[in-house]
Amino acid sequence: MTDHVSVQTEPAGEVTLPPWRDASRTPAERADALLQEMTLEEKIAQLFGVWVGASDEGAEVAPHQHDMEEPPPLADLLPEGLGQLTRPFGTVPVDPALGALSLLRTQSAITTANRFGIPAMAHEECLAGFAAYGATAYPVPLSWGATFDPALIGDMAAAIGRDMRSVGIHQGLAPVLDVVRDARWGRVEETIGEDPYLVGTIATAYIKGLEQAGIVATLKHFAGYSASRAGRNLAPVGMGSRERADVILPPFEMAVRESGVRSVMHAYTDTDGVPSAADKELLTGLLRDVWGFDGTVVADYFGIAFLKTLHGVVETFGEAAVAALLAGVDVELPTVKTFGEPLRAALAEGLISQTDIDRAARRVLVQKAQLGLLDADWNPVPDALAGAELTPQTLRGTVDLDSDANRALARRMAERAVVLLRNDGALPLQGEKAPARIALIGPNADRPTAVLGCYSFPVHVGSQHPHLPAGVELPTLREALVAEFPGSEIVTAAGCGIDDGGTEGFREALAVARDADIVITALGDRAGLFGRGTSGEGCDAGSLTLPGVQQQLLDALLDTGTPVVVTLLAGRPYALGRAADEAAAVVQTFFPGEEGTHALASVLSGRVAPSGRLPVSVPRKPDAQPSTYLAARLGHANEVSNIDPSPAFGFGHGLAYTRFEWSGLAVASAEIATDGLAELECTVRNTGDRDGVEVVQLYLHDPVASVVQPVQRLAGYVRVELAAGEAARVRVGVPADLASFTGRDGVRVVEPGALELRLSASSTDPRLTAEVRLTGPARTVDHTRRLHAEFQVETLKEH
Numbered sequence: 001m002t003d004h005v006s007v008q009t010e011p012a013g014e015v016t017l018p019p020w021r022d023a024s025r026t027p028a029e030r031a032d033a034l035l036q037e038m039t040l041e042e043k044i045a046q047l048f049g050v051w052v053g054a055s056d057e058g059a060e061v062a063p064h065q066h067d068m069e070e071p072p073p074l075a076d077l078l079p080e081g082l083g084q085l086t087r088p089f090g091t092v093p094v095d096p097a098l099g100a101l102s103l104l105r106t107q108s109a110i111t112t113a114n115r116f117g118i119p120a121m122a123h124e125e126c127l128a129g130f131a132a133y134g135a136t137a138y139p140v141p142l143s144w145g146a147t148f149d150p151a152l153i154g155d156m157a158a159a160i161g162r163d164m165r166s167v168g169i170h171q172g173l174a175p176v177l178d179v180v181r182d183a184r185w186g187r188v189e190e191t192i193g194e195d196p197y198l199v200g201t202i203a204t205a206y207i208k209g210l211e212q213a214g215i216v217a218t219l220k221h222f223a224g225y226s227a228s229r230a231g232r233n234l235a236p237v238g239m240g241s242r243e244r245a246d247v248i249l250p251p252f253e254m255a256v257r258e259s260g261v262r263s264v265m266h267a268y269t270d271t272d273g274v275p276s277a278a279d280k281e282l283l284t285g286l287l288r289d290v291w292g293f294d295g296t297v298v299a300d301y302f303g304i305a306f307l308k309t310l311h312g313v314v315e316t317f318g319e320a321a322v323a324a325l326l327a328g329v330d331v332e333l334p335t336v337k338t339f340g341e342p343l344r345a346a347l348a349e350g351l352i353s354q355t356d357i358d359r360a361a362r363r364v365l366v367q368k369a370q371l372g373l374l375d376a377d378w379n380p381v382p383d384a385l386a387g388a389e390l391t392p393q394t395l396r397g398t399v400d401l402d403s404d405a406n407r408a409l410a411r412r413m414a415e416r417a418v419v420l421l422r423n424d425g426a427l428p429l430q431g432e433k434a435p436a437r438i439a440l441i442g443p444n445a446d447r448p449t450a451v452l453g454c455y456s457f458p459v460h461v462g463s464q465h466p467h468l469p470a471g472v473e474l475p476t477l478r479e480a481l482v483a484e485f486p487g488s489e490i491v492t493a494a495g496c497g498i499d500d501g502g503t504e505g506f507r508e509a510l511a512v513a514r515d516a517d518i519v520i521t522a523l524g525d526r527a528g529l530f531g532r533g534t535s536g537e538g539c540d541a542g543s544l545t546l547p548g549v550q551q552q553l554l555d556a557l558l559d560t561g562t563p564v565v566v567t568l569l570a571g572r573p574y575a576l577g578r579a580a581d582e583a584a585a586v587v588q589t590f591f592p593g594e595e596g597t598h599a600l601a602s603v604l605s606g607r608v609a610p611s612g613r614l615p616v617s618v619p620r621k622p623d624a625q626p627s628t629y630l631a632a633r634l635g636h637a638n639e640v641s642n643i644d645p646s647p648a649f650g651f652g653h654g655l656a657y658t659r660f661e662w663s664g665l666a667v668a669s670a671e672i673a674t675d676g677l678a679e680l681e682c683t684v685r686n687t688g689d690r691d692g693v694e695v696v697q698l699y700l701h702d703p704v705a706s707v708v709q710p711v712q713r714l715a716g717y718v719r720v721e722l723a724a725g726e727a728a729r730v731r732v733g734v735p736a737d738l739a740s741f742t743g744r745d746g747v748r749v750v751e752p753g754a755l756e757l758r759l760s761a762s763s764t765d766p767r768l769t770a771e772v773r774l775t776g777p778a779r780t781v782d783h784t785r786r787l788h789a790e791f792q793v794e795t796l797k798e799h
Contacts, residue, residue: 017376018033018034018037019033019034020033020034020116020369020374021375022376027366027367030365030366030374031362031365031368034118034365034374035358035361035362035365038116038361039080040344040354040357041080041344042081042114042115042116043357043358043361044080044339044357044361045077045080045081045082045083045114046081046083046118046364047083047330047331047339047343047357047361047364048083048084048332048333048335048336048339048340049082049084049085049086049332049333049334049336050074050085050086050334050336051087051091051334052085052086052087053087053091053092053094054089054094055098056092056094056095056098056099057102057392072336075113077336078109078110078114079113079114081113081114081118081120082110082120083120083331083364084120084121084122084123084171084331084333085106085122085123086123086333086334087123087125087131087334088103088106088124088169089124089130089133089167090124090131090132090457090461091461092461093133093457093461093462094133095133095134095395095399096132096133096134096135096384096400096401097384097395097396097397097398097399098392099132099167100167100168100382100384100385100399101392101395103122103167103382104168104382104385104390107119107122107380108380118374119368119373119380121170121171121367121371122168122170123169123170123171123172123216123333124164124169124173125172125174125460126160126161126164126172126210127173127176127453127455128452128455128456128593129410129456129457129593130160130164131456131457131460131461132167132457133457133461133462133471134400134401134471134472135163135471136160136401136402136403136409136410136472136593136594137410137456137457137458137472137474137594138160138409138410138413138593139410139413139417139596140189140190140571140590140592141175141176141189141191141192141202142191142192142193142572142616143413143414143589143590143592143593144156144202144206144413144417145191145192145199145202145615145616146416146417146612146614146654147202147413147417147611147612148198148612148613148695148717150201151205152413152416153205153206153209154208155209155409156410156413157205157206157208157210158209158210158212159405159406159409160172160209160210160215161209161212161213161215162213163401165213165214165382165383166382166384166399167382167384167385167399168380168382169215170215170216170373171215171218172210172215172216172217172218173218173220173265174217174218174220175192175203175206175207175217175220176190176191176203176220176221177199177251177252177255178190178191178220178221178225178226178248179191179195179196179226179247179248179251180193180616180628181194181226181227181626181628182227182228182230182625182626183231183544183572183616183617183625183626183628184230184540184542184543184572185226185228185231185232185233185540186231186233186537186538186539186541186571187226187536187537188535188571188572188616189525189527189535189571189572189590189591190537192615193615193616194615194616194617194629194651195615195629195630195651195713195714196246196247196248196250197250197713197715198615198714198717199251200251200253200254200255200787201254201788203219203251203254203255203259204255204258207219207255207259207260207261208258208259211260211262214371216262216295216367216371217259217261217262217263218261218263218298219252219255219256219263219265220264220265220267221266221267221268221276221300222252222264222265222266222267222283222287222297223249223252223276223282224239224244224271224276225237225267225269227243227269228269230626231540231541231625232540233537234268234269234310235269236269236270236273237270237271237272238271238272239271239272241742242707242742244271245742245746245748246742247630252264253291253783254787256287256291256293257291257783257787258787261293261295262296262367263295263296263297263298263367264283264296264297264298265297265298265299265300266279266283266297266298266299266300266329268300268303270311275306275307275311276303277303277304277307277323277324277327278323279327280326280327280328283297283327283328283329284327284328287328290782291783294363295367296330296331296363296364296367297329297330298329298333299324299331299332300333301334304320304321304324304329304332304337304338305317305320305338307319307320307323308320316342317337317342318338318342318345318346318349318351319351321338321342321343322346322351324338325352325360326356329360330360330364331360331364343357384399385399402471402472407594407595410593410594410595411595411598413592413593414589414592414593414595414598415599415602415608415611416611417589417590417599418588418589418592418599418603418608418611418612419587419589419612419614419653419654420587420603420612420654420655420656421587421588421618421649421653421654421655422580422583422649422655423584423586423655424584424585426563426565426584426585427565427584427604427606428603428605428606428607429518429605430606430607434488435485435488435516435517436488436517437488437489437490437515437516437517438485438489438490438518438520439491439492439493439509439512439513439515440477440478440481440490440491440519440520440522441492441493441494441495441512441513441521441522442496442521442522442550443494443495443496443497443498443523443548443550444498444523445476445478445492445494445522446476446478446492447476448475448476449470449526450476450477450522450526450569451589451591451594451597452474452527452591452593452594453527453535453571453591454527454529454535454536454539454571455537456591456593457471458470458471458472458474459527459528459533460529463528472594473594475597476597477522477597477600477601478492479597480597480598480601481601483601484598484601484604484607485601485605491512491515491516492512493505493508493512494509495509495553496549496552496553498524498525498526498547498548499526499534499547499548500548500549501548502549503552503553506553506556509553509556510556510557513557513560513562513564514562516562517562518562518563519557519560519562519563519564519565520565520567521557521565521566521567522567522569523546523550523553523554523567523568523569523570524550524568524569524570524571524574525547525569525571526547527539527571527591534547534571535571535572535591536571541572543623543625544572544573544574544575544619544622544625545574545575545622546576551576551577554566554576554577554578554579555577555578555579558579563584564579564584565584565585565586565587565604566579566585566586566587567587567588567589567604568586568589569589569591569592569596569600570590570591571591573614573616573617574618574619574622575619575621575648576618576648580618580620580648580649586649587600587603587604587610588612588618609656609658609690609693610654611654611656611692611695612654613652613653613697613762614649614651614652614653614762616651617629617647617649617763618647618648618649619645619647619648620644620646620648621643621645624644624645629647629650629651629710629712629763629764630710630713631710631711632708632709632711633708633711635710636711647764649764650762650764650765651714651762651764652695652697652717652760652762652763652764652765653761653762653763653764654695656688656692656694657688657690657692658686658687658691658724659686659687659688660684660685660686660687660688660692660694660722661684661685661687662682662683662684662759662761662767662768663682663685663768664682664729665680665682665759665770666680666681666682667679667680667772668680669772670771670772670773671772671773671774671775672772672773673774673776674736674751674752674775674776674777675737675776676735676736676774677733677734677735677736678733678734678757678772679731679733680759680770681729681731681732682729682730682759682767683728683729684696684720684727684728684730685722685725685726685728686722686723686725686726687725688724689724690724691723691724692722692724693719693722694719694720695717695718695719695761696717696718696730696761697714697717697762697763698714698716698717698734698757698758698759698760698789699712699713699714699715699757699758699766700712700713700715700738700755700756700757701758702739702741702753702754702756703753703754703756704753704754705741706743706744707741707742707743707744709741714763715734715738715757715789716734717791718732718791718793722795725798726795728793728795728796729793729794730759730792731791731794732759732790732791732792733789733790734757734789735785735788735789736750736779737750737781737785737787738787738788738789739751739755740781740785748780748781748785749778749779749780750774750778750779750781752774752775752776752778753773753774754771754772754773754774755772756771756772757769757770758770
């Protein structure tokens with residue numbers, strides 16, 4: 001790629017690169033040099049994206065027509081350059097190789113049209129895998145949380161990132177760091193769980209994997225989106241500053257400090273009347289000035305325009321652009337609306353200065369330099385097409401985004417995310433318990449997409465193209481059970497739909513159930529968007545009753561007398577009524593991806609031992625909401641309210657096919673300073689006859705504090721894999737910093753006093769409790785405080 005500006009020459013005739021092309025300089029130096037040469041129009045052009053859709057014939061992309069805005073013609077924008085290309089693969093189904101060719105040709109057109117030859121950054125969704133036709137559909141983030149396995153999530157993210165980078169993508173709009181505050185919210189499936197420490201550690205691992213693959217990760221949604229009132233999408237957020245500081249913000253803080261993340265997306269919502277897109281204290285004061293973030297802040301789609309159309313805090317789109325840019329938003333997505341002519345008009349009126357535009361443009365150019373997009377030898381041909389003949393005929397079908405290695409990784413993740421909630425001994429279905437006749441009953445029994453969340457490509461985009469195949473293999477639960485139990489007869493009946501009110505299918509289902517040795521239900525959700533599903537963006541729930549008449553079907557099955565194993569393919573936790581106590585077993589999965597049904601079947605058979613733990617509490621009653629385990633004393637069951645929010649299965653709960661014994665608690669010292677370290681250890685032994693995994697969870701309980709605290713909160717965890725009969729010594733160092741909270745003056749503090757450190761199998765199952773006392777003066781801490789307990793696991797040799 002050659003520059004479209006003159007270059008300097010040395011006396012000997014050697015060509016000297018413009019400084020912005022010189023890869024030996026720092027990205028900041030290169031961005032500064034380029035910024036000095038650019039016109040105002042060229043700078044503004046770097047501050048927005050255009051929503052495009054790749055051509056399945058390999059032609060240049062065209063602006064995507066959508067119901068929110070009418071995009072401008074691409075050719076009209078290109079002479080000044082372009083900041084971003086929005087979702088070239090994730091807009092319509094396109095063969096991956098031809099999508100890469102289409103993107104290549106578009107990038108060539110962009111660089112040819114602008115005088116500096118600057119390419120656009122191309123971004124995609126990657127919440128449960130690269131959202132492209134034919135790409136691996138991994139489990140949704142709620143399943144990531146269920147694994148309690150950050151390293152595995154990092155491996156998944158690296159695989160996603162490599163696939164994206166191979167076809168020319170630069171930025172991924174993931175992960176979601178919203179902490180669940182109300183499980184009725186439709187986007188619960190996109191979250192990692194209801195605890196900020198779990199969310200932070202899993203998300204940070206994902207970001208590292210994505211960034212190490214060369215993809216810019218994007219934290220979202222900053223901040224408070226999940227705390228909307230009554231769990232309604234985009235509803236106002238009424239939380240106080242302390243809840244925001246101690247529950248909502250910690251995952252973002254951890255990610256900024258530890259992951260190398262380079263982008264943040266503002267939330268749609270307002271908190272106490274201030275929309276995040278116009279919150280300078282949040283986007284600049286906290287994010288940049290305190291935490292030191294130096295990447296780009298991008299708008300959630302149409303979020304800047306929403307300052308006018310939904311929030312009503314500005315009168316014009318120009319004022320919306322000014323409010324967002326001054327708050328700290330650098331890039332408008334998905335398509336130019338406010339950062340185009342309205343921003344130019346606001347500048348002419350003196351509502352904003354060119355310095356403000358330069359600041360945002362510099363951040364964009366630094367990122368492009370980091371990605372190699374300003375290098376003199378930059379080439380628009382992505383790795384997946386390197387060396388190939390660049391014609392549609394030869395390329396079609398040559399790029400595989402769902403490799404065997406990807407599917408194996410998706411299977412391993414799905415297996416580790418299966419949570420066994422209840423088991424009266426019916427599982428595993430092997431040996432003498434292997435059933436001759438299985439009744440598989442429920443609306444998700446034979447539905448291929450039952451394993452997918454709303455941001456998976458087959459649901460998010462493919463649902464609009466029903467004539468096309470899904471693009472990846474999606475074995476149904478029936479097919480998986482047939483493969484897993486070749487010696488069993490499997491009879492299937494839907495019984496009902498996901499969310500309709502019809503009970504006509506009950507008679508057939510109950511007849512099948514009575515004639516079987518065991519019933520396996522296939523209940524749960526249908527992912528969708530904006531009311532087209534029972535889970536997903538804009539698919540909020542009025543209560544946590546199973547959708548439609550599924551609970552009635554479940555109760556009727558329990559009445560048949562045939563043992564019932566409840567399995568759930570869902571996007572959120574649901575109350576299960578009598579089944580929580582009466583079912584032979586309850587097995588929970590959260591949209592486990594394309595390998596999810598095989599993973600579920602392998603756990604039912606016992607070929608794979610269950611090791612997942614709940615990232616969200618499963619309620620006992622459907623209407624006792626909102627409720628999470630992170631509640632103060634008066635948020636739990638008490639004598640002053642007739643509503644009992646106690647869960648049927650608490651956060652962190654999960655059973656195994658073996659038994660674990662915890663013993664030998666030892667505490668190094670009963671007193672530690674408010675800047676010290678508590679050290680404790682215990683032994684965990686597998687006393688059963690098969691291998692298994694125990695997840696040791698550390699919870700903090702502060703009996704007396706100057707402000708009301710949750711009864712307990714997760715401060716650390718470790719997966720302990722033990723063979724039958726094997727034991728391990730688990731040691732943990734707990735910095736006093738982990739006991740900090742936001743005090744009455746808004747400053748984070750570690751207070752002296754009693755503290756309980758609970759080594760637990762779940763939030764409702766403490767096994768060993770160490771009572772220590774923090775001594776010395778109250779101590780103020782900040783964003784440099786220690787964030788983690790340090791675990792060591794040593795397998796013990798038997799004598």
